[in-house]
Amino acid sequence: MSYIDLPLHNGHVPRWLFSRxxxxxxxxxxVIVDEYGADVILDRLADPLWFQGLACVLGFDWDSSGATTVTVAALRQALNRAELGLKVVGGKGKAALATIDTLDEIGDSLGLSHRTIEDLKRISRLSAKVDTCLLQDGYSIYHHAMFISSDAKWTIIQQGMNPSERLARRYHWSWRINNHVIEPHSGIQGVKIHEKVLNLTSQKSSQVHRAIVDLVKEKPTSMKRLIMSLRGQSSLARWIGLDDRPIAYRLREVSINWQALERAYEIQPKNMEELLLVRGIGPGTLRALALVAELIYGCELDWQDPLRYAYAFGGKDGVPYPVNRERMDFVIEFLKDAIENAKLGDKERLLALRRLKGLVKKLGHAYYLVRLA
Structure with missing residues (x-):
């Protein structure tokens, strides 16, 4: 899974900087498309460290939340106006909400079939639902962008904000993934580990998924009685004789969409993907269903932030570090090669290389958790 935690910054980018x-x-x-092909660009964009390096080279602060939104906006304008077989839909706020509608136009421009475009729409919706409902880490998604090639391969970059922590977290998805609901991302990076994160994307959650899908196939009136019991109106544990069974976290006051559960019952979803795409199914409803699954079916819930599963080395104040040096060197050399071969003026090329050099120094002192898929 790919994450990177970033300070939450406000403000706007000067027009002159954005155009450059x-x-x-x-x-x-x-240069990259000509040398390596569009697939390589999609693979690089799916790597949060490479993306962060790109943002720095383009002229943005390396550790700012704005690096995501502004860099994606610049890439969208650059790629959508070029004929490289790569297009971008989505972005921040209203642009993210318009992703599905924009996919029709962009898909047509890439020569994609109606069926392929509909598949891409499904993936777009699903990625947003997963990072909102299955991974409940305290970050609200406000940025969603999809990079698409002419052969329908894709990369998705999303970002969520946690205003109370003043942090943003970025999520990367790749067309190479095998499962859209179990560990669907492409590596993990971050500096902030949160407590009490409900992680329904981990490998151990497969059983929970099956139990939840079974639960929504039951009549909603039965589900309502169970959930109301969990909310403290009566003791479900006492009712089923499991008082001594440890429960990691009891159900908090969450918003449960009963109409969505009615729709799910009518649809009878076959799996978690189909359930997530039911209109109205949100994080509160999934949280309630997960707790019911824990008590009734004995499913083990994963309450650890996935950043705990990073491969890293010891460090200051218990925060693992540093960046994987071999991987960092690869990122730097790849970007350096692209800059040196790009059709730029000497001054522009020199400034870009200086920014890249500055990135190397900053990354050398940064604290990271790294996981490669």
Whole structure:
């Protein structure tokens, strides 16, 4: 799973800087596509460390939440105006909400079939639902962008904000994934580990998924009685004689969409993917269903932030570090090669290389948790 925690920053990028970011991105991506092909760009964008390096090279602060939104906006303008067989839909706020509608136009421009476009829409919706409902880490998704190639391969970059912590967390998805609901991302990076994270995307959650799907196939009136019991109106544990059974976290006051459960009952979803795409199924409803599954079916819930499963080394104040050096060197050399071969003026090329050099120094002192898929 790929995450990176970033300070939450406000403000706007000067127009002159944004236009230069667009130009530099277009020149660099022309070189990469010509040299390696569109698949390689999608693979690089699915790597949060590479993406962060790209944002720095284009001229943005390396550790700012704005690196995601502004860099994606620059890439969208650069790629959508070029003929590289790569297009971008979505973005921040209203642009994210318009992703599904925009996919029709972008899909047509890439020569994709109606069926393929509908598949991409499904993946887009599903990724947003997974990072909102299955991974309840305290970050609300406000940015969603999908990079698509002419052969329907894709990368998704999402970002959520946690205002109370003043942090943003970025999520990367790749067309190479085998499962959209169990460990669907492409590695993990971050510096902030949160407590009491309900992680229904971990490997141990497969049993929970099956139990939840079975539960929603029952009449909603029965589900309502169970959930109300969990909320403290009566003791479900006492009712089924499991008083001595440890329960990690009891159900808190959450918003449960009973109409959505009615729809799910009518649809009878076959799996978690189908359930997530039922209109109205949200994080509160999934949380309640997961707790019922824990008590009734004995499913083990994963309450650890997935960042705990990072491969890293010891460090200051218990925070693992540093960046994987071999991987960092690869990122730097790849970006350096693209800059040196791009059709840029000497001054522009020099400035980009200086920013890349600055990134190397900053990453050398940064604290990271790293997991490669």
């Amino acid at each position: 970011m667009v130009k530099l991105a277009r020149c660099m991506f022309e």
